[in-house]
Amino acid sequence: xxxxxxxxxxxxxxxxxxxxxxxxxxxxxxxxxxxxxxxxxxxxxxxxxxxxxxxxxxxxxxxxxxxxxxxxxxxxxxxxxxxxxxxxxxxxxxxxxxxxxxxxxxxxxxxxxxxxxxxxxxxxxxxxxxxxxxxxxxxxxxxxxxxxxxxxxxxxxxxxxxxxxxxxxxxxxxxxxxxxxxxxxxxxxxxxxxxxxxxxxxxxxxxxxxxxxxxxxxxxxxxxxxxxxxxxxxxxxxxxxxxxxxxxxxxxxxxxxxxxxxxxxxxxxxxxxxxxxxxxxxxxxxxxxxxxxxxxxxxxxxxxxxxxxxxxxxxxxxxxxxxxxxxxxxxxxxxxxxxxxxxxxxxxxxxxxxxxxxxxxxxxxxxxxxxxxxxxxxxxxxxxxxxxxxxxxxxxxxxxxxxxxxxxxxxxxxxxxxxxxxxxxxxxxxxxxxxxxxxxxxxxxxxxxxxxxxxxxxxxxxxxxxxxxxxxxxxxxxxxxxxxxxxxxxxxxxxxxxx
Amino acid sequence: xxxxxxxxxxxxxxxxxxxxxxxxxxxxxxxxxxxxxxxxxxxxxxxxxxxxxxxxxxxxxxxxxxxxxxxxxxxxxxxxxxxxxxxxxxxxxxxxxxxxxxxxxxxxxxxxxxxxxxxxxxxxxxxxxxxxxxxxxxxxxxxxxxxxxxxxxxxxxxxxxxxxxxxxxxxxxxxxxxxxxxxxxxxxxxxxxxxxxxxxxxxxxxxxxxxxxxxxxxxxxxxxxxxxxxxxxxxxxxxxxxxxxxxxxxxxxxxxxxxxxxxxxxxxxxxxxxxxxxxxxxxxxxxxxxxxxxxxxxxxxxxx
Numbered sequence: 109x110x111x112x113x114x115x116x117x118x119x120x121x122x123x124x125x126x127x128x129x130x131x132x133x134x135x136x137x138x139x140x141x142x143x144x145x146x147x148x149x150x151x152x153x154x155x156x157x158x159x160x161x162x163x164x165x166x167x168x169x170x171x172x173x174x175x176x177x178x179x180x181x182x183x184x185x186x187x188x189x190x191x192x193x194x195x196x197x198x199x200x201x202x203x204x205x206x207x208x209x210x211x212x213x214x215x216x217x218x219x220x221x222x223x224x225x226x227x228x229x230x231x232x233x234x235x236x237x238x239x240x241x242x243x244x245x246x247x248x249x250x251x252x253x254x255x256x257x258x259x260x261x262x263x264x265x266x267x268x269x270x271x272x273x274x275x276x277x278x279x280x281x282x283x284x285x286x287x288x289x290x291x292x293x294x295x296x297x298x299x300x301x302x303x304x305x306x307x308x309x310x311x312x313x314x315x316x317x318x319x320x321x322x323x324x325x326x327x328x329x330x331x332x333x334x335x336x337x338x339x340x341x342x343x344x345x346x347x348x349x350x351x352x353x354x355x356x357x358x359x360x361x362x363x364x365x366x367x368x369x370x371x372x373x374x375x376x377x378x379x380x381x382x383x384x385x386x387x388x389x390x391x392x393x394x395x396x397x398x399x400x401x402x403x404x405x406x407x408x409x410x411x412x413x414x415x416x417x418x419x420x421x422x423x424x425x426x427x428x429x430x431x432x433x434x435x436x437x438x439x440x441x442x443x444x445x446x447x448x449x450x451x452x453x454x455x456x457x458x459x460x461x462x463x464x465x466x467x468x469x470x471x472x473x474x475x476x477x478x479x480x481x482x483x484x485x486x487x488x489x490x491x492x493x494x495x496x497x498x499x500x501x502x503x504x505x506x507x508x509x510x511x512x513x514x515x516x517x518x519x520x521x522x523x524x525x526x527x528x529x530x531x532x533x534x535x536x537x538x539x540x541x542x543x544x545x546x547x548x549x550x551x552x553x554x555x556x557x558x559x560x561x562x563x564x565x566x567x568x569x570x571x572x573x574x575x576x577x578x579x580x581x582x583x584x585x586x587x588x589x590x591x592x593x594x595x596x597x598x599x600x601x602x603x604x605x606x607x
Numbered sequence: 608x609x610x611x612x613x614x615x616x617x618x619x620x621x622x623x624x625x626x627x628x629x630x631x632x633x634x635x636x637x638x639x640x641x642x643x644x645x646x647x648x649x650x651x652x653x654x655x656x657x658x659x660x661x662x663x664x665x666x667x668x669x670x671x672x673x674x675x676x677x678x679x680x681x682x683x684x685x686x687x688x689x690x691x692x693x694x695x696x697x698x699x700x701x702x703x704x705x706x707x708x709x710x711x712x713x714x715x716x717x718x719x720x721x722x723x724x725x726x727x728x729x730x731x732x733x734x735x736x737x738x739x740x741x742x743x744x745x746x747x748x749x750x751x752x753x754x755x756x757x758x759x760x761x762x763x764x765x766x767x768x769x770x771x772x773x774x775x776x777x778x779x780x781x782x783x784x785x786x787x788x789x790x791x792x793x794x795x796x797x798x799x800x801x802x803x804x805x806x807x808x809x810x811x812x813x814x815x816x817x818x819x820x821x822x823x824x825x826x827x828x829x830x831x832x833x834x835x836x837x838x839x840x841x842x843x844x845x846x847x848x849x850x851x852x853x854x855x856x857x858x859x860x861x862x863x864x865x866x867x868x869x870x871x872x873x874x875x876x877x878x879x880x881x882x883x884x885x886x887x888x889x890x891x892x893x894x895x896x897x898x899x900x901x902x903x904x905x906x907x908x909x910x911x
Contacts, residue, residue, distance in 0.1 A: 142862065142872075144688040152646075225656040230646060237650035297699050298862025301774055324860040328755060332763050332770045391669055487638040494647060495747065523648045527656035530648060 113545055115177075134318040135604060136588070138330045138339040142176070142298065142323040148270035149222045149229035154597055158343060159321055161598040163303060165270035165286035168196055169263050173594040176413055176515040178263055182271055182287060183212065188211065188550070192258040196266070196361070198249040202310045204273050205291035211345035212251040216243040217274040219253070226278045235519070237590040243533070260550035261516050267559070268514065289314050289602055313578045313603035331582050333427045340584040341353035341604075347400050347459055350580040356400040361579035361596040362411050365458065367451075367505040367572035368493070368524075371534040375445045376503045379437045382569035384431035385422045385505070388475035389468060389572060398460040399575055407563055410512045411593070416558025422564050423573055431475035446521040450504040451481045457509050458577060465507060494530050505572065506533075512535045513597055517558045518547050525565050525578065610817030610890075612896065619892045623885065630672055630728070631877075633722055639663060640687055640875035661687055674881075683885070684878035693878035697864060698887050703773070704863035705890070706853075708848035710779065711786040716841055717902075719791050723798025727806060738795060750854040754785045756764050758858070765898045771860040782859040786852055790844035801833035808832070833904050840899045846891050 141156045148165040163171065182197040202210035219241055220543070223232045242254045253261055257501045273285055284292060289309040294302040301321040305314060322339065324330050329416040331349035332338040350356040367385075375381045391405045407421045408414070439445045451467035462483055469481040484492075490505050491498035499506075508531070514518045521543045527535035542564050546557035565571075581591040588605035641657050656665040662673065677684060683693040697725060721741075726738040761781060762770040772778045806829050814828045853865035864883055871879040903909045 145690055147690070225660070228645070228653070228657045229661060233649040233653040234646040237648065237653055282691070298703065309843075320861065322772060325857045325866070326755075326771075329758060329771050329860065330857055332758055336762055336766065336770060338769055338772075384902075401734075485873075487643055490642040490647065494642070519648075 110560060132195060132318055133316055133606060135316050135339045135340040135601070136320045136322060136333075136334050136338065136412065137343070137599065138324055139140045140323070140327075140330065140344050141325060143301065144323075146282050146284050146287065146292065146295065146301070148272050148284050149231050150280075151270050152230045152234050152597070154221045157597045158595075158599040159301060159303070160270065160284060160286070160468075160567055161180070162288055162602070163290045164284050164288045164292060165272070166288045167269055167271065168198075168266040171513075171515050171594075172266065173413075173513070173592045174414065176262055178267065181267075183263075183266070186263050189252065192256060193252050193254040194262045195246070195250065195252050198251065199310060201247055202287050203308055204285050205306055206273065206285045206288055208273050208275070208302050210271070210273075210386040211248040212245040213248075215251050216245055217276065219267060219274060220242045221272065221278060222269055222276060227280065231268055231270065231425075233516075235265055240297070246433075248253045252530045258548065260548060260554065261518060264514060264516055289503045290319065311602075315606055316601045316603070318603050319601050334582040337584070340580045340587055341589065341599070343579075343599055345580050345582050347580055350582070352582070354585055355510040355582050357581050357583060357591045358400060358578045359581065359591040359595055360411060360413075360593045361403075361577055362407060362509075362593050363458075363509045363511050363577040363596070364406050364411065365574040365577060366406060366409070367506070367507050367574070368531065368533045369456060369569070369571055370497065370499065370504045370506070372566070373503045375438065375443045375447055376505075377508045378438050378441075378443045381443060381445060382491075383424065384434040384438075384475060385472065385477070385572050386569055387427045387431040387434070387469050387476065389574070390426040390471060391423065391574065392426065394464065394467070394575070397538050398464050400578050400580075403577045405578040406576045407440050407566070408573070409510060409524050409565070409571070410517050411576050413515070414512060414558075416555045416562060418559050418562055421562060426473045428471070435476045442579055445476070446478055448480050448504060450499055450502050450578055451479045451507070452489065452492050452499070452504055453481065454484045454509075455483050455485050457507070460506070464574075466589065497533075509577065511594055511596070516554075517561070521558070521561055521565075522547065525561075525570060533567075534568060536564070537570055539564045539568065539570075547556070611899075615899075618795070619888075623892075624890055626884060626888060627670075627675075627881065630881055631674060632667070632671060634872075634875070634877050634880055635667055635670075635716065635905075636645055637872075638875060640877070643875055645686060645867060647726060670834040683847070683882040684877045687876055688876045688879075693876075693882040694886075695865065696879055697882040700867040700883075700891070701886050703861055704849060704852070704856075704865065706868060707779075707786065707852060707863060708845060711783050711848060712841065712845045714783065714789045715787050715844070718787075718797050719757055720830070720834075720837065724794040724802050724830055726795070727799045727802030728821060728825055730803060730806075735799075738801070740794035741794040744792070745788040746796070748788055749784060750852075754781070754855060754858040757781050757785060773861060774859065775865075778859075781824035782852075782855050782861060783903065786855050788847075790841075792877070794837065795843065798833065798837050801836050802829055802838040805829040806881055809881075831905055834900060836900055838898055838905070842894060845894055849890050849894065851888050 139158060141155060143155055143159060144592040148160055151160045151165060166182050168181060170179045170181040172179050172508050182199050183343050184199050186194055186196045189195045198212060201553060222229045223236055223241060239259060239574050240256045244251055245253045253262060259265060271287060282295060289305060291306045293304045303319045305317045326348055327346035329507060330342040331345045334342050334355060344410040357420050369376050369382055371377055389436050395401050395403060405423060407423055408417050446511045451463055451469055465481055465483060493508055510520060523529045525534060527541050542561035546561050549557040579596060586607055588607050636879050641654050645654060645657060662670055668765055681798060685691060686696050687691045721737050727734040734827055756771050761768045769778050810831050811824060814824055853869055856863040857871040863886060868883045
């Protein structure tokens with residue numbers, strides 16, 4: 109009888125589906141949205157990157173977020189053979205998770221696939237636009253990669269390109285195969301994705317044996333899941349939920365918020381007006397109120413760890429009276445400073461964005477500007493942000509947040525400041541020349557060349573810089589893991605330890 | 608009956624076609640998905656490639672005719688964001704929504720009908736007052752607030768239930784409970800009102816005079832006649848759940864069709880939006896037929 113009761117209890121428990129036994133070295137990671145695809149060439153999207161990048165799919169080189177240096181990954185070394193060509197020496201003894209050996213043909217196919225117009229790969233569109241890349245296999249473990257125009261930072265660009273086997277088809281996959289320390293074992297659409305540590309990885313075996321990724325849109329729920337032990341890492345929680353010093357981390361998330369000034373349209377074409385805009389903003393007042401106190405006041409389009417960032421550059425001090433004087437001077441010279449300026453914000457761009465924009469409008473009004481605030485959703489906002497600007501002849505300040513976590517300003521400066529740049533609100537021959545020179549400068553001189561371009565953009569008051577932003581993560585106390593600037597785009601399981 | 612079903616099918620098909628036309632053109636008015644899909648720094652060439660690849664470079668009328676041609680073959684097109692058939696994406700999500708709606712409505716209907724009938728039978732009594740009080744609170748409580756409070760109390764505070772997800776039976780308790788509250792309040796009020804009328808009718812008085820007990824009076828004589836307006840409200844509430852319980856799906860991480868539809872609208876993933884609308888419209892059509900059949904079963908005067 110007792111046995112029957114025990115069996116019945118056992119059956120009942122099974123029916124209720126209590127969670128299966130999980131090893132101490134298994135982790136659960138809760139992401140803020142479900143992955144739309146598991147395609148390696150889309151790994152530049154934050155959540156796809158957090159699952160795939162360096163876990164399943166590896167890159168030739170890898171950027172060290174701590175010091176901005178480039179490290180070997182699937183390439184062991186590289187050298188420039190001529191102005192436009194780099195030779196990469198590939199790691200030997202590497203196998204994909206399907207058992208096939210990794211060689212130069214895989215790299216060639218990965219480049220061609222990522223840049224193919226048969227697919228719309230975000231990595232191709234984001235990092236390789238406007239250039240022609242030609243891979244040439246030298247031998248099984250050596251490949252030459254040429255670019256037109258020449259790319260002094262080609263090894264850095266290769267830190268973005270995920271490597272797939274030469275057999276990977278020219279269509280998006282849901283079953284990624286890579287050389288990384290983990291392989292995909294389950295993909296339960298809408299519920300979870302499970303990666304397991306694989307044998308035969310070329311590097312050291314990581315401590316995490318299995319990772320389960322689940323998806324919850326609500327910030328409070330993600331935070332609660334780590335608190336209750338249902339999850340171990342929530343890479344993104346809201347500032348209001350980040351209240352536990354033992355588990356919650358603020359980290360620079362490589363995003364910079366700013367107002368793009370349409371400098372070609374009166375009255376914004378007058379530098380005094382642009383300087384007045386900068387003096388009208390009390391940036392300190394935002395920190396610890398509407399903006400997290402760990403955020404930094406921005407002085408560049410890119411985060412301070414970027415090559416060429418100049419710590420001596422500063423934004424003007426808050427001085428509304430000084431701003432008024434500059435406006436009066438400009439008005440006396442016939443500049444139409446009373447013209448209504450459109451202040452355009454993007455809804456949901458970051459927490460409290462609407463309140464920040466309302467405060468900015470009030471600060472500009474206090475300094476004597478005639479500013480009209482409009483908040484729009486992303487699809488409408490893009491029309492104002494990218495050329496041809498939807499604002500037309502209306503002077504506009506467009507709020508934006510720019511992400512550059514690749515360590516080099518080349519991913520930012522042309523788009524944001526060159527005359528032909530897609531989101532550039534300024535056109536200045538000297539700045540164009542500085543950007544072109546820095547883009548083509550290799551080696552040690554590159555930092556100085558970018559410093560010059562940053563200084564020119566600063567002198568022109570091309571933007572109203574606001575903040576280098578921070579993100580918040582919650583990490584279980586049982587883990588030895590500290591989020592970094594890289595957590596915004598990847599989450600390497602091999603970097604997670606256990607206390 | 609067959610003629611009735613055929614007439615309903617034809618009228619629903621006409622509605623569906625008009626819906627497809629309206630949604631197709633209205634959704635295109637909201638903008639080009641290229642700008643949302645590609646990074647803001649993508650070149651003009653990459654944007655043009657994307658438009659060509661997905662047929663967005665064609666005149667709108669050609670896009671519509673292509674869509675109709677495929678639709679006839681039950682091909683809803685591919686999801687731009689997910690790079691797989693839109694119908695597959697939608698049916699996966701709809702299966703979750705359907706389970707959630709069926710479980711919730713079964714519990715809600717059983718509880719609201721029983722308690723509503725008992726409240727009407729004990730009109731003005733303590734049970735009636737308590738049931739009315741809580742049903743009114745339930746009908747007016749906002750879902751998102753109830754959901755967050757439930758997680759805070761039962762998951763974080765007491766540790767009795769998981770916060771969210773779908774893995775086990777325990778995971779369903781909080782979302783079903785939150786979804787339960789509002790339709791329960793509404794249906795209970797309708798059952799109570801309808802039963803008060805039925806209990807005052809001559810046939811119930813006759814049954815009582817013949818010595819029928821309370822159980823027979825409520826469940827045999829009065830309830831069946833009081834059910835017609837209740838069925839209508841149950842149908843409305845079930846239709847709302849089939850369209851997706853967006854708040855509950857979002858907070859509890861349920862991969863249902865409501866959240867999918869909202870996300871797809873925001874992402875301009877037109878194929879998924881249209882497929883989701885068609886699938887939910889079809890489900891609601893089937894449900895309305897079932898309700899019509901239930902009317903006929905309850906009231907012998909109704910014949911199709």
